[in-house]
Amino acid sequence: MLNGTLRVARFHLTLYRRTWRATTFTSFLMPLLYLGVVGIGAGSYVENDVEGFSYVQFLAPGLLAVVAFQTAAEEAGFPLYAAIRLTDRYQRMLTAPLSLGQVLAGHLFFITIRAAVSAAVFCAVAALLGVFDSWLCLLLVPVAMVVALAAAAPLFAFTARLTSSANLMTVSRLVVLPLSMFSGVFFPVEDLPAAVQPLIRISPLWHGVELCRGLSGAFTAGSGTAPSFLAGHLGVLLLWAAVGFALTLLVFRRHLSD
Amino acid sequence: MGTGDALISAQGLMKRYGDSKVVDDIHFEVRTGEVFSLLGPNGAGKSTTMRMLSGTSTPSGGSLRILGMNPVKDGPAIRARLGVVPQKDNLDRELTVLENLTTYARLFGLSRKAARERSVELLEFVQLTDRAKDLIDSLSGGMTRRLTIARALVNKPDVILLDEPTTGLDPQARHLLWDRLRELKRNGVTVVLTTHYMDEAEQLSDRITIVDRGRIVASGTPAQLLRAHGTPEVVELRHDDGCDPSHLPALRSLAERVEVLGSRVLLYVKSAEETVAAVHRAGLRPSGTLERRCTLEDVFLRLTGRSLVE
Numbered sequence: 372m373l374n375g376t377l378r379v380a381r382f383h384l385t386l387y388r389r390t391w392r393a394t395t396f397t398s399f400l401m402p403l404l405y406l407g408v409v410g411i412g413a414g415s416y417v418e419n420d421v422e423g424f425s426y427v428q429f430l431a432p433g434l435l436a437v438v439a440f441q442t443a444a445e446e447a448g449f450p451l452y453a454a455i456r457l458t459d460r461y462q463r464m465l466t467a468p469l470s471l472g473q474v475l476a477g478h479l480f481f482i483t484i485r486a487a488v489s490a491a492v493f494c495a496v497a498a499l500l501g502v503f504d505s506w507l508c509l510l511l512v513p514v515a516m517v518v519a520l521a522a523a524a525p526l527f528a529f530t531a532r533l534t535s536s537a538n539l540m541t542v543s544r545l546v547v548l549p550l551s552m553f554s555g556v557f558f559p560v561e562d563l564p565a566a567v568q569p570l571i572r573i574s575p576l577w578h579g580v581e582l583c584r585g586l587s588g589a590f591t592a593g594s595g596t597a598p599s600f601l602a603g604h605l606g607v608l609l610l611w612a613a614v615g616f617a618l619t620l621l622v623f624r625r626h627l628s629d
Numbered sequence: 630m631g632t633g634d635a636l637i638s639a640q641g642l643m644k645r646y647g648d649s650k651v652v653d654d655i656h657f658e659v660r661t662g663e664v665f666s667l668l669g670p671n672g673a674g675k676s677t678t679m680r681m682l683s684g685t686s687t688p689s690g691g692s693l694r695i696l697g698m699n700p701v702k703d704g705p706a707i708r709a710r711l712g713v714v715p716q717k718d719n720l721d722r723e724l725t726v727l728e729n730l731t732t733y734a735r736l737f738g739l740s741r742k743a744a745r746e747r748s749v750e751l752l753e754f755v756q757l758t759d760r761a762k763d764l765i766d767s768l769s770g771g772m773t774r775r776l777t778i779a780r781a782l783v784n785k786p787d788v789i790l791l792d793e794p795t796t797g798l799d800p801q802a803r804h805l806l807w808d809r810l811r812e813l814k815r816n817g818v819t820v821v822l823t824t825h826y827m828d829e830a831e832q833l834s835d836r837i838t839i840v841d842r843g844r845i846v847a848s849g850t851p852a853q854l855l856r857a858h859g860t861p862e863v864v865e866l867r868h869d870d871g872c873d874p875s876h877l878p879a880l881r882s883l884a885e886r887v888e889v890l891g892s893r894v895l896l897y898v899k900s901a902e903e904t905v906a907a908v909h910r911a912g913l914r915p916s917g918t919l920e921r922r923c924t925l926e927d928v929f930l931r932l933t934g935r936s937l938v939e
Contacts (some may be wrong), residue, residue, distance in 0.1 A: 374738065375705070378735060378736050378738060379736070382732055382735065382736055385724075385728075385735075386721065386723055386724070387730075389724065390723060401775050402738065423858070424807060456871075458719060458721075458722075459717060459719035460719065460721070461714070461720050462685070462715065463733070464686050464736060466683060466685070466708060466711075466713035466715070466781075467708060467736035467737055468705040468706065468707075468708045468709035468737060468738075468784075469708075470703055470704065470705055471735065472703075483808040581668065592749070628685055628686060629646075629686060629687065
């Protein structure tokens, strides 16, 4: 199982080496732009601390989670759709001695690697800018990988069912964008209308944001994090990943091996 | 020949999508080292059968064994020894000709060095060595097809499945491709191919199964099919003003079978020369006549019933 999964991930990485330039804006530049413009620029007008952080220190860990989330959403959108419906890349991988599970797991693994690279670049720049006090912030990279997995797996199930690419925009407009804005990245979820809050608390991004922020507080201020806090958020993220994986496998069985 | 000698054995194979039976009770055996062709019009169920063979489509019924394994359970193990050439070329346009082979070889678990060596060797085999560094978009249809076939050979397969390998190619490209397939056969590779070109089937196949609407309509060697379903020769009568239906009874008495294909009338006969003489003696004046031997295409048209069979 593992060997085949790694082969699939390597295959995606080889192809990504040819196309990575097209993804630099969403993966590397946009998050840093947000950090500069919103965090440092607009943030300088925010006088109060937010949950005990300066505004930019509040924002940065949230943006880190968004980087992972959006990288996952991007990969789970058109590239996946094209690989299944347009270029038959999936069908081709399935003529090699690989199972559907390996092809899926390998693709998801590739996405977590992409998320890790984006997250690491973001952390490094944020640390250089002094937003993160400590290089320990790089320990947030594995969290970003889990967030990417938790977001990509269920989105895969959605994309794999599509028979027209028109609905891909629906996901990015109605799911990815609103979640990126309202999952406690720019302001605490508690400031949202009470009716919306439970919805947001389901989203993998919110759990990722909470985890990153909690851990970054622990690294920088030494405030410590409760094991239950870590386990709770990680648990929800892994649940999203597992349910998404199972659903996607189901859709793949129907569409790719029928 | 018993099941023991068969490399592939399909018995009562079924594939249903909802209420429609795409493959309906198909049975065939493919022996080691032979070229076996599945012939049929579009939509006959050829591609679906091929996908079931490679374990990427699950049969709805019947039994299927390939290389002694069950494609539903052992898909990856079977595909390790299988080469698949899909109907639609699906090469990676981001990659060069050579890289298309090496990346695919790596999916089979070949080391970087082995993948490269094998790929260089295969480019030689399909005569694309001088295009190794080019991108896919710069290749002609025939080159793309040859590269897809080379890709299917990275794992030195025991069996290669080709789904309509020459559709859309010009004659030169087709002949070059046929030559490569014969070379594979000489090297002991078992070839399973689908086509709707009868000359291709006749050129390459040891045995043929003709399918139509999911069902088998005939099986055998090309010679057997011709003997069983054709006549030695065929006379084609051309009528520029259309065929006069009142002549048909007279024509029928001259031939074993008569088919009307638009402005042409085909007479299936033992001797074309004698029949043409008889046609003229009967006072019939077609615009032109053609005497030829009976081909698989005649057999195919008759069996798949796409023409007005008289």
